[in-house]
């Protein structure tokens with residue numbers, strides 16, 4: 001039983017200097033969440049008994065991102081083997097399989113990790129299983145030396161002979177190791193190599209020296225893309241987006257122009273959702289069935305119920321809850337507000353800290369004035385109410401069910417259900433005034449040159 005258990009060590013102590021950033025490398029987001037969280041989400045699929053991250057000194061943000069899993073600090077960066085050694089205390093007594101992952105290789109799939117675990121379980125029960133791949137450019141990668149007897153050793157590029165450098169099978173860095181033996185081997189690592197580091201990769205030769213078999217499985221270059229620079233980050237984002245778009249379409253959403261839709265790791269879409277071009281999803285968006293999200297809309301922290309229509313050019317900010325069949329049209333911003341079933345907010349409007357009752361109609365240019373420079377206040381609009389165009393609703397304020405607000409009103413007091421509120425000066429009219437005005441001006445300006 002104990003042998004079947006899995007523990008995961010995520011190496012994330014690297015500075016990521018090539019990112020040229022104040023943010024630790026593994027905190028850079030991909031599809032709206034830090035890289036390291038993608039790894040944790042992936043390994044969660046394997047139901048590991050334990051997960052521990054190895055972080056550098058002062059990387060509190062990384063420790064917080066991996067929480068509730070523990071983070072251990074590697075004070076001196078003495079190599080990948082030394083880094084794994086820092087997890088010894090956290091994995092005390094663990095005798096299952098330890099999976100070692102790199103925090104900056106966030107696109108690895110659970111399927112590939114499973115194939116490594118399967119390899120370890122199958123005869124000849126390798127003590128170490130390495131994830132290999134064949135990159136187009138073998139560059140600085142370690143090489144897997146394999147013969148009929150399986151994996152013999154990993155040679156780092158810097159330590160490799162010309163013949164070894166010709167090997168195309170490279171080390172991705174991901175390993176599945178017999179947890180009962182792992183730390184014994186870590187103790188036996190030396191740094192007598194080109195980099196003067198304690199290489200995790202030397203575990204293979206140590207296992208072999210102990211007469212134990214080692215194996216490897218092959219993964220795709222795409223999922224083993226390591227992020228070392230902002231250019232790599234963009235490449236990883238592209239891979240993550242392609243996966244999310246595919247999953248969305250496979251789940252029953254139509255993406256008219258998939259390449260221009262940006263999804264978030266946690267975007268949830270119902271069936272028969274149609275998403276137009278240039279739509280961006282930030283974190284925390286849930287969309288029901290039969291929803292249409294038209295071009296150039298931006299959504300984050302919002303829920304959209306069945307049959308609603310959003311956009312084009314709509315912005316749903318955190319706390320926007322759009323009810324079934326409701327419409328939110330162009331140049332409308334909704335923040336922390338409930339738009340109930342069938343309500344319409346179709347043009348040029350800001351709704352913040354509010355409730356719009358079922359089937360209410362909000363006219364073009366309506367603004368909820370929710371902020372006085374100090375506090376935020378609520379606007380409550382009843383079911384079936386009609387707010388005339390270009391109205392300002394100065395919160396806190398309530399408009400009762402079925403009430404009508406005349407266009408252009410600045411509403412500062414509550415409006416009773418069923419009432420009409422109009423707040424604007426009376427319209428006056430002077431018969432013939434415009435005609436007289438023009439006649440006079442024509443005479444006055446006759447013969448003058450226009451500027």
Ligand code: UD1
Nearest residue numbers: 011012013014077078079080083102141142171172173199
């Ligand atoms: C490593 C492998 C190499 C493999 C390559 C794949 C070793 C010795 N070599 O080389 O075979 O082809 O990855 O990308 O393992 N880290 C720490 N603490 C340390 C050193 C590294 O946490 O003291 C972390 C880094 O943050 C990074 C990972 O381990 O996430 C890999 O370290 P890196 O220095 O990039 O190793 P490579 O030289 O690329």
Ligand code: MG
Nearest residue numbers: 104173226228
């Ligand atoms: Mg590297």
